[in-house]
Each structure stands twice: as C-alpha cells, then as structure tokens.
Ligand SMILES: Cc1cc2nc3c(=O)[nH]c(=O)nc-3n(C[C@H](O)[C@H](O)[C@H](O)COP(=O)(O)OP(=O)(O)OC[C@H]3O[C@@H](n4cnc5c(N)ncnc54)[C@H](O)[C@@H]3O)c2cc1C
C-alpha cells in the first residue's frame with residue numbers, strides 16, 4: 001500500500017524516499033513526522049516529513065543510515081512496498097508572518113527544514129537559511145536551499161565547504177535582527193544555536209528527536225524536559241523552545257540503548273553478508 005515511487009541519493013548513506021500515502025498526505029503539515037515499519041516484524045522508526053504533494057498523494061522523508069532499520073530501509077528499491085506508515089504525527093510547525101526568520105538545518109534534517117523554509121516564505125517572511133554538515137560530502141540540498149531562501153549560508157565542522165563551525169552566526173546576529181529561529185539537526189547543533197541566540201532574545205524552536213515507540217502519547221518513552229516540565233516529544237512536540245529544553249537529558253535518553261542498537265546492527269550486517277554501505281565515505 002505504501003509503495004516507494006522514487007529514491008534520491010542526497011549524500012553518502014542518506015536517501016530521500018517518495019512514497020504513495022494519500023491518507024496521510026491529506027492531513028500532513030510541515031514539522032510533523034511519520035512512523036515507518038518496513039516489514040511485519042520490523043521496528044517502528046520515526047521520520048520527519050520532508051515534502052508532500054496533496055494532488056499526487058505522495059509524501060517524502062529523508063533518512064540517514066545509522067542502525068539496523070535505517071540500513072534495511074536503504075536497501076529497498078523503487079516499487080517496493082513498506083509494511084506500514086503511520087501519520088501524520090506530532091504538532092505542525094507554527095507558520096505565520098514573523099518578519100525575519102532564520103532557519104538552520106544540519107545533516108539529514110536539512111531535508112525537512114526546507115519544507116519549513118518554503119512555508120515560511122509563502123507566509124511572507126524574509127528567510128535566511130544556514131545548512132551545515134560535518135564534512136562537505138555530507139551537505140544536502142544546497143541548490144534547493146539557495147532557491148527557496150532570501151539568503152543562504154553554508155557551514156561544515158571541518159570548514160571543507162563554507163564557514164568552519166557556527167561561530168560566524170555570532171557575527172551575523174551582531175549585525176542583523178531576527179524575529180524567529182527554527183533549528184532542525186543533531187542535538188549538539190540545536191544546543192549550540194540555542195545558546196548563541198539566547199542573549200539576543202530570538203525565539204528559537206528546535207525539533208527534538210527522543211527515542212519513540214507508539215508516537216501517540218501513550219507509552220511515555222519520548223519524555224523531554226522543557227522549562228522544568230516533563231513533556232512528551234510525540235504529543236507535545238516534537239518542536240519546543242530551544243532556550244527551555246534540557247539538552248543534557250535529551251542526549252542521555254537518546255543513548256540509553258546504544259550498546260544494544262550497535263549489537264543489533266552488527267548482527268544484521270553479518271546476516272546479510274556484510275555491510276552494503278560505502279565505508280570509504282564514512
Ligand atoms: C520525531 C522524530 C523525527 C525524526 N526524523 C528523522 C528524519 O527525518 N531522518 C532521520 O534520518 N532520522 C530521523 N529521526 C531519527 C530516526 O528515527 C532514527 O535514526 C531511527 O529510529 C534509527 O533506527 P535504526 O534502527 O536505524 O538505528 P538504531 O541502531 O536503532 O538507533 C540509532 C540511533 O537512533 C536513535 N533512535 C533509535 N530508535 C529510535 C526511535 N524509535 N525514535 C527515535 N530515535 C531513535 C537512537 O538515538 C540511536 O542512537 C527522527 C526521530 C524522531 C523521534
């Protein structure tokens with residue numbers, strides 16, 4: 001039922017699937033996510049909606065191959081069916097005319113960030129976008145970011161393309177005033193941006209990605225502390241005020257099952273006769 005219609009290789013180990021899912025697309029909004037199950041006994045993995053087309057009934061999500069299920073997903077081909085896709089889940093992003101909006105995306109989360117960039121532009125905002133990755137090869141969708149945004153900056157951890165790190169953001173904020181900042185990416189990056197924007201009082205919205213199970217507010221697995229209150233990432237989020245999120249706890253909770261996840265991934269690779277990913281680009 002959830003047929004893969006196209007596959008785009010965005011960067012090494014990072015793909016975007018376009019899937020037929022008319023029931024979900026009818027209600028999908030930027031900022032929401034779906035839970036994907038590959039096979040009958042497969043794990044549930046949450047992935048953020050990166051695009052949708054209501055007329056065609058298709059939705060797209062991008063994923064980075066980090067563990068067993070995302071690596072398995074990466075082996076699927078156009079024409080294959082996914083066992084199940086549930087959604088849209090979580091709250092939509094707040095999209096309205098804020099004025100000057102700064103959108104910052106890192107790694108695979110650049111893909112869903114660009115859906116927000118598009119929506120923020122359509123709402124009449126002036127949008128400055130920063131996209132970043134660890135290294136040049138990991139940078140996604142540069143041309144699309146440039147086409148959608150009023151201004152685009154590139155950053156990499158090693159400076160192999162664009163600015164080195166995020167220090168240049170401090171210089172931008174000394175010169176320009178922003179009314180809102182939206183950040184999607186690795187926890188460390190969302191934390192760093194939130195610390196940089198705090199002294200300027202720029203409302204900063206981060207997309208949290210705690211470990212999830214049902215994605216519907218019932219299991220309590222996705223707890224996130226925001227402003228001292230315990231909230232559920234799936235039900236109350238996934239977007240929260242970056243100046244209020246307890247990032248230390250978020251990282252700790254994300255790593256809770258890391259040893260088990262590594263073992264599971266290694267056993268799976270062994271069973272399929274070795275990893276199919278290109279280690280030379282890792
Ligand atoms: C709301 C939300 C949106 C997300 N959007 C995206 C996206 O658009 N693209 C993308 O590549 N990734 C996204 N993720 C993360 C993605 O769900 C995990 O990378 C995936 O579940 C890993 O599964 P795995 O079996 O391949 O790896 P595993 O070996 O199981 O885990 C690898 C890492 O992924 C994290 N993880 C594991 N299971 C879950 C889970 N059920 N929920 C959340 N994180 C988990 C853990 O921190 C772990 O360290 C999102 C997560 C959430 C909660």
Ligand code: FES
Nearest residue numbers: 213215217219220
């Ligand atoms: S994933 Fe179960 S309550 Fe959020």
